[in-house]
Amino acid sequence: MSNRAALFAAIEGGSSFWSNEISTRGADEVFSRxxxxxxxxxxxxxxxxxxxxxxxxxEVLAEINSGGNFFITxxxxxxxxxxxxLSAIPxxxxxxxNRNYLLESAQSxxxxxxxxxxxxxxxxxxxxxxxxxDRGWAVISGGAYGIDAxxxxxxxxxxxxxxxxxxxxxxxxxxxxxxxxxxxxxxxxLMLSEVMPKVPxxxxxxxxRNRLIAALSAGTVVVEAAFRSGSLRTAREAxxxxxxxxxxxxxxxxxxxxxxxxxxxxxxxxxxxxxxxxFELVMPLTSK
Numbered sequence: 001m002s003n004r005a006a007l008f009a010a011i012e013g014g015s016s017f018w019s020n021e022i023s024t025r026g027a028d029e030v031f032s033r034x035x036x037x038x039x040x041x042x043x044x045x046x047x048x049x050x051x052x053x054x055x056x057x058x059e060v061l062a063e064i065n066s067g068g069n070f071f072i073t074x075x076x077x078x079x080x081x082x083x084x085x086l087s088a089i090p091x092x093x094x095x096x097x098n099r100n101y102l103l104e105s106a107q108s109x110x111x112x113x114x115x116x117x118x119x120x121x122x123x124x125x126x127x128x129x130x131x132x133x134d135r136g137w138a139v140i141s142g143g144a145y146g147i148d149a150x151x152x153x154x155x156x157x158x159x160x161x162x163x164x165x166x167x168x169x170x171x172x173x174x175x176x177x178x179x180x181x182x183x184x185x186x187x188x189x190l191m192l193s194e195v196m197p198k199v200p201x202x203x204x205x206x207x208x209r210n211r212l213i214a215a216l217s218a219g220t221v222v223v224e225a226a227f228r229s230g231s232l233r234t235a236r237e238a239x240x241x242x243x244x245x246x247x248x249x250x251x252x253x254x255x256x257x258x259x260x261x262x263x264x265x266x267x268x269x270x271x272x273x274x275x276x277x278x279f280e281l282v283m284p285l286t287s288k
Contacts, residue, residue, distance in 0.1 A: 002057025003031040004073055008092045009060045010051035013194035014208035016088040017043045023074075023089060060196070067171050067197050069096045080105045085241045086215050090194050093212075096170040097190035101138065104161045108138035109278055110217040110238070112231045113147025113224045114256050121147060121224035121256060124248055126154030128221060131275025133160020140165065140217045142209065143182065143191070145175055147223050147231075152181060155189070162189040165216065167209045168201030169193055207233055214238035219282045221272065222247045225259030232259050235269060244281045245269040 004027035011018050022030050032038075035052055039045035064071050072079060073092040080102055083089060095102070109132045111125055129139045129151040139155040141148040143164035155162035164185050166174070170193050173179040185191055194209060207230065214220055214237035222245070225231040235245045247269035250257025263269035272278055 001071075001073070002061060003027045004057070004075075004092060005060040005064070005071060006052055006055055006057035007031055007034075008071075009055055009196055010048050011091060012044075012208075013090060013205075014088050014211070015043060018048075019086075019088045019091065022091060027091075064094055064197060067096070069094050069170055069197055070099055071095075072099075072102070078102045080216055082106075082217075083212065083215050086211055088211070090212070092194075094170055094193050094195075094197060095190055096197075097186045098188075099190070101161050101163060101190040104138040105140070105163060105216050107136070108140050108163065108217045109282070110140040110213050110220040110234070111147065111151035111223060112141055112213060112220065112234050113222055114226060114229055114231065114259075115144055115146040115148075116256065117146045117150065117224045118250075118254065118256055120250065121248075122150040125150035125223045126157070128223065128248075128275055128278070129154030129160075129162070130158040132278065133158045133162075135275065135279060138163055138189075140213055142167070142206075142213055143174075143178060143185070145178070149178055149181055151223075152185060152189075156184055159188075163216070164189070164191045165209050165212045166191055166193040166201070167205040169195050169197040169199040171197040172200055174201050206230060210234040211237045214243060215241055217243070219244035219246060219278065221278060222260055222263060222269065224248070224250060224254075224256045226255055227258040227262060229259045232263065235263055239268060246272040246278060246281060248272060 125147045138161040140163045141151040220238040247260040247263045
């Protein structure tokens with residue numbers, strides 16, 4: 001466990017190469033090979049080796065646990081198996097909140113969208129989230145402003161389970177204005193991150209974490225998204241691992257719905273208008 005924790009702290013998430021190496025050889029062997037300089041300088045091997053020489057796995061685990069977090073890896077019995085569909089399986093995840101809710105992710109829906117929604121989009125995201133948890137399923141989103149926050153709040157107000165997949169560490173509360181929301185999620189749901197607790201989010205990490213949002217759930221719903229919204233990346237990640245993608249239509253003149261209309265028009269997403277539509281698409285697949 002300590003060697004995997006050290007690798008987790010030293011390797012940036014989303015690397016198919018290192019994920020496959022560790023899945024094939026095991027964390028202990030990859031750790032030894034990196035420290036011993038067995039890899040050529042590819043995939044940042046030299047930089048990772050230098051990091052490993054300056055950290056200890058036991059200290060990494062202590063740092064994680066000191067903040068009330070827990071560390072989960074693909075070797076744990078409660079690891080969400082859907083994440084194994086990814087080409088870059090996480091080396092591990094840091095969680096904060098109720099660990100038992102990892103099991104709830106087996107029946108969950110991701111709801112994502114723009115950070116600048118209209119009142120229509122915010123209301124629809126909250127209503128859809130409420131409809132999802134009313135059926136005993138969990139709601140997953142990214143903890144950002146806008147549609148993400150509306151989805152989390154809709155689930156919490158309905159006393160359901162919601163899981164936030166963060167681009168930064170669980171101790172960063174980013175965005176800061178959502179700090180109260182994060183406290184509520186920690187108390188009544190679960191936060192997950194692929195980086196150490198105090199690591200700040202950077203733009204690239206938002207794109208990397210989108211694959212986790214897509215993989216962890218049984219399907220992804222896009223509620224309002226601009227033509228080039230990052231939410232479309234989440235939709236694409238979901239489609240690549242054969243998860244249902246759904247989109248909510250808006251006014252044809254609304255820029256915040258252009259991305260949704262693009263998904264629907266290109267037959268990349270099914271048009272949905274309510275929670276019943278979501279389950280009509282998802283339930284036949286989850287029952288197989």
